Amino acid sequence: MTKTFTHNELIQYVYNELPAEQTTPLEKALKSDHSLAGTCAELLAAKRNLDKLRPEPSVSCINNILMYSRNFNL
Amino acid sequence: MNISQRNDSELVSLYIAGDEKAFEILVNRHKNRVFTSIMLIVKDTDVAQDLLQDSFIKAIHTMKGGRYNEEGKFSSWISRIAHNLAIDYFRKEKRNPTIQLEDNIKAFNSLTYAEDSAETLQIKEETFARLKAMIDLLPENQKEVLIMRHYADMSFQEIAEATGVSINTALGRMRYALINLRKKMSTSNKVYDQNLYPQ
Numbered sequence: 001m002t003k004t005f006t007h008n009e010l011i012q013y014v015y016n017e018l019p020a021e022q023t024t025p026l027e028k029a030l031k032s033d034h035s036l037a038g039t040c041a042e043l044l045a046a047k048r049n050l051d052k053l054r055p056e057p058s059v060s061c062i063n064n065i066l067m068y069s070r071n072f073n074l
Numbered sequence: 075m076n077i078s079q080r081n082d083s084e085l086v087s088l089y090i091a092g093d094e095k096a097f098e099i100l101v102n103r104h105k106n107r108v109f110t111s112i113m114l115i116v117k118d119t120d121v122a123q124d125l126l127q128d129s130f131i132k133a134i135h136t137m138k139g140g141r142y143n144e145e146g147k148f149s150s151w152i153s154r155i156a157h158n159l160a161i162d163y164f165r166k167e168k169r170n171p172t173i174q175l176e177d178n179i180k181a182f183n184s185l186t187y188a189e190d191s192a193e194t195l196q197i198k199e200e201t202f203a204r205l206k207a208m209i210d211l212l213p214e215n216q217k218e219v220l221i222m223r224h225y226a227d228m229s230f231q232e233i234a235e236a237t238g239v240s241i242n243t244a245l246g247r248m249r250y251a252l253i254n255l256r257k258k259m260s261t262s263n264k265v266y267d268q269n270l271y272p273q
Contacts, residue, residue: 008245011252015223017230046252049259050224053205057109061123062101065130069097072134 005029005036014043082148090137101130104149108156111225114209114217115160116167125163129156146232153226154236208258216251219244 003025012018013026030037078099080088088096108129112122132155136142143151209217218237222228230248234241 007249008242011245011249012230014252015230015248042256043249043252046256046259047224049205049255050220052201053114053209054106054110055113055119055202056106057123057126061127062105065101065127065134066094066098068127068131069134069138070094072138 003029007039010036010040010043014040014047086137086142086148090140090142097134100148104152107149107225107227108153111153111221112156112160114206114221114225115157115164121163122160125156125159128159132159147227149227150229150232153222153228154232157222157226208255211258212251212254216247216254219247220251220255223248 005026009018009022009026013023018026030040077085077088077093077095080096080099082100082103085096085100089100105126109122109126112125112129113119116122116125129152133152209220212220215237219233222233222236223230228236230241230244234244237244239247
C-alpha cells in the first residue's frame with residue numbers, strides 16, 4: 001500500500017530534510033500521485049526562484065573582515 | 075586534499091589552529107547567503123554590509139577565543155549571529171527611524187556586477203526588485219521562516235527553537251510562504267509574459 005504524505009513532509013523533502021527512510025517511499029508516491037507531484041513541482045519552482053535573489057557584498061567589505069581577522073590576536 | 079575542498083567543520087578547525095586561508099574560504103563560501111538574509115531584513119546595502127562585518131567579527135572573537143561550539147553547522151551558526159544582529163538593528167530603527175535618501179528598492183538594486191553587461195545587469199536588478207517586493211508582501215511569520223530556512227540555512231528544527239513554535243508550525247509557515255510566492259509569481263508572469271515580449 002502506498003503511504004500518504006503530508007504537505008509538511010513534502011516541504012521537508014524539498015529542503016532535503018526528510019529522513020532517508022521516508023525519501024524513497026515519497027519518491028515512489030510522486031510517480032503515481034499526480035496531485036502530489038504537481039504540488040511538489042510548484043514548491044520546487046518557488047524554491048528555485050528564491051535562488052535568483054543573491055546580492056553580493058562589496059569586495060572592500062570582505063577585505064575588511066579578512067584584515068580584521070589577520071590583525072586580531074588574543 | 076586542496077584546502078578549498080574541505081568542509082566547513084575542517085576549515086573552522088584549521089582557522090582556530092591559525093590558518094587564515096581557511097577563514098577566507100569560509101567567508102567567501104557563506105558571504106552571499108548571509109548578506110542576502112541580512113538585506114531582506116534591513117533593506118539598506120550599507121547597513122547590511124556593516125552588519126555582515128559585525129557578524130563575522132563576532133565569529134572571529136568566538137573562534138579565536140576558543141569558545142566555538144562544534145556541535146552545530148558553521149553555516150547555521152553564522153546565519154543566526156547575522157539574523158540576530160539584523161533583527162536588533164531593525165527593532166532599533168523602528169523605534170528611532172532615520173530618513174532614507176533613497177528608497178529601499180533602489181538601495182537594494184544598487185549592487186554592481188562587474189562581469190555583467192548592462193542588459194544582464196538590468197534584468198538581474200528587475201528580478202531582484204520583483205522578488206524582493208513579493209517577499210516583503212508575505213505575512214511576517216512566513217517571511218521570517220523563509221529567510222531563516224532559505225537564506226540563513228537553518229534547519230526547520232532550529233527555526234522552531236529560535237522562534238518558539240513547533241516544527242510543524244515552522245513547516246506550515248514555509249509551505250504557505252512558498253505557495254503565496256508561487257501565486258504572486260504566476261500573477262506577475264501574466265502581466266509580463268516573456269513569450270509575448272521576448273528578450
